[in-house]
Amino acid sequence: MSEVLDIAMKNGRWTECPSCKEVIITQKLKENLWVCPNCGFHFRISNDRRIGITCDSDSFRPLSPSSGSLVPDKEQGKLDNVLKGGLASIEGLPCIVGVMDFSYKGGTMGVNTAEMIISLMKNAQGLEKPLVLFCSSGGVRVQEGIWGLMQMLRTVHARRFIEDIPMITVFTDPCLGGVTASFASLADIMIAEPGARIGFAGSRVIESTINYKIPPDFQNAEKLVSRGFLDMVVHRHNMRGTLAYILRWF
Amino acid sequence: MKDRDSERFIDIDNALKELEHSIAELTDVDTSELREKVQGLREDLYRGISRWEQIEIARSFARPGTQDFIEGIFSDFMEVHGDRAYGEDPAIIGGLAILDNIPVVVIGHKKHSKNKRDYIHHNYGMAMPAGHRKAIRLMKLAEKFAKPVITFVDTPGAYPGPEAESQGQAFSIAQCISSVASIKTPVISCIIGEAGSGGALAIGFGDRIIMLEHAFYSAISPEGYSSIIFEDTSNRKKAADVLKGTGSDLLAAGIVDYLIPEPTGGAHNSPQLVIEATSKVIRYCLKELLSIDTDMLLKKRAEKIESLLPKV
Ligand SMILES: [Zn+2]
Numbered sequence: 319m320s321e322v323l324d325i326a327m328k329n330g331r332w333t334e335c336p337s338c339k340e341v342i343i344t345q346k347l348k349e350n351l352w353v354c355p356n357c358g359f360h361f362r363i364s365n366d367r368r369i370g371i372t373c374d375s376d377s378f379r380p381l382s383p384s385s386g387s388l389v390p391d392k393e394q395g396k397l398d399n400v401l402k403g404g405l406a407s408i409e410g411l412p413c414i415v416g417v418m419d420f421s422y423k424g425g426t427m428g429v430n431t432a433e434m435i436i437s438l439m440k441n442a443q444g445l446e447k448p449l450v451l452f453c454s455s456g457g458v459r460v461q462e463g464i465w466g467l468m469q470m471l472r473t474v475h476a477r478r479f480i481e482d483i484p485m486i487t488v489f490t491d492p493c494l495g496g497v498t499a500s501f502a503s504l505a506d507i508m509i510a511e512p513g514a515r516i517g518f519a520g521s522r523v524i525e526s527t528i529n530y531k532i533p534p535d536f537q538n539a540e541k542l543v544s545r546g547f548l549d550m551v552v553h554r555h556n557m558r559g560t561l562a563y564i565l566r567w568f
Numbered sequence: 569m570k571d572r573d574s575e576r577f578i579d580i581d582n583a584l585k586e587l588e589h590s591i592a593e594l595t596d597v598d599t600s601e602l603r604e605k606v607q608g609l610r611e612d613l614y615r616g617i618s619r620w621e622q623i624e625i626a627r628s629f630a631r632p633g634t635q636d637f638i639e640g641i642f643s644d645f646m647e648v649h650g651d652r653a654y655g656e657d658p659a660i661i662g663g664l665a666i667l668d669n670i671p672v673v674v675i676g677h678k679k680h681s682k683n684k685r686d687y688i689h690h691n692y693g694m695a696m697p698a699g700h701r702k703a704i705r706l707m708k709l710a711e712k713f714a715k716p717v718i719t720f721v722d723t724p725g726a727y728p729g730p731e732a733e734s735q736g737q738a739f740s741i742a743q744c745i746s747s748v749a750s751i752k753t754p755v756i757s758c759i760i761g762e763a764g765s766g767g768a769l770a771i772g773f774g775d776r777i778i779m780l781e782h783a784f785y786s787a788i789s790p791e792g793y794s795s796i797i798f799e800d801t802s803n804r805k806k807a808a809d810v811l812k813g814t815g816s817d818l819l820a821a822g823i824v825d826y827l828i829p830e831p832t833g834g835a836h837n838s839p840q841l842v843i844e845a846t847s848k849v850i851r852y853c854l855k856e857l858l859s860i861d862t863d864m865l866l867k868k869r870a871e872k873i874e875s876l877l878p879k880v
Contacts, residue, residue, distance in 0.1 A: 464821065467769055467787035470766060499737070528729055545735075
């Protein structure tokens, strides 16, 4: 790579696609909702960006996990940046939206993350609004020991209590371990972004179990649809429209 | 013998056992003093036992397994098979049983076996999705006919292989946890050995949780923790201390309701004693739970689940 390009990458004006290695003008990438215009690779994005491209502009009102009621709170992100959630609308349809961010602690679910998830579920029930969860996680936050593991049970249990509230999960890359194995996969409709890796064990663990390499697409969203575990793969460009259709249907 | 780092704890225990055997073979001499000495050595060895050493005990091949507990506690266990959807997974065994004239459903990980072939057949208690679906199916059966469920947890974790992934491992675990959380009949869970991650949690919760002293319940193995957090698998001792998953740890944390003490050296040194003690607690819990009406049972279970938070 030339030095000029290198500098342009460093100051963020250019971005290299991890999939096809094409160098893209970052502004173009942003306009394309962080999907590579060359190969269609879906970049991992922060929860703020996700909320920005999914919800109607300025419709998002963050929820605080502790109060259990609607409290706009700018500080709530500090509690646990893995999950940002609130009341929002998509194509004018109100819903509770939660977004997990893999870039923060690998999107792992700790006690506070679970509190936030449960709080969103309770709000969805209290306000009688559908729940849309974008899930991306490395699994349970093992640093929290047994308490991390127990949050799988707490979130699953909370989901049972809102069974009559429509719940939509959107799996984004990657979603593994204790999150896929708990609340995330108990939704009424399950969607994934193209190429998202979804499963229980990570590929490194699988490979060390069987002593050979698994194909890179082994756990991807398309495979999971063909095996009957997900409803559909939806391109990021069509996500808002798809969610709006489902929300309207409910 | 004092250097615990270089020598495996279990090996020392085995050496003591061999010594005892040799002493037992001695005739025409009074061996009481010798026997006392060996017992003294064993007690020294187990005094101030570390969490990592407890894990070694929990994983010991000599440890009594689900099968031993089932045979020792219930009368007329009848194993049933299959998930009614895809297959039969021998890593989780389950069936109908009788306890004090009360029909119950029993489900457990079959980690321990008599020989290597059986260990492989039962996949060391590492369940496939079919195993979790079998557990779900059996819980539904129990619910339909208002029979209590008793589970035995002994697994390094759910099987992390490609077949398990293609058959929906994560999805089956979520559904299994959901069944345990919602089933309208009493559930008693016994943590008897290794209880690793989501695979353990799948059947590792109940209205009453009983745990053996050296059993280890954890989100991840100390080796796994060490390699992820310390980026080196050799820190498993430190990892075991961070994970705090022994019976006493979980009793102190309020997750476990009853702790079954183990004889010096671990359950395998006197399996009958441990199984008998577990049986007593199960019977006590069962009586208690059967006297509660279903609404109250579910209310109490919900409270128990909601309070699964570290106490500040
Ligand atoms: Zn590309």
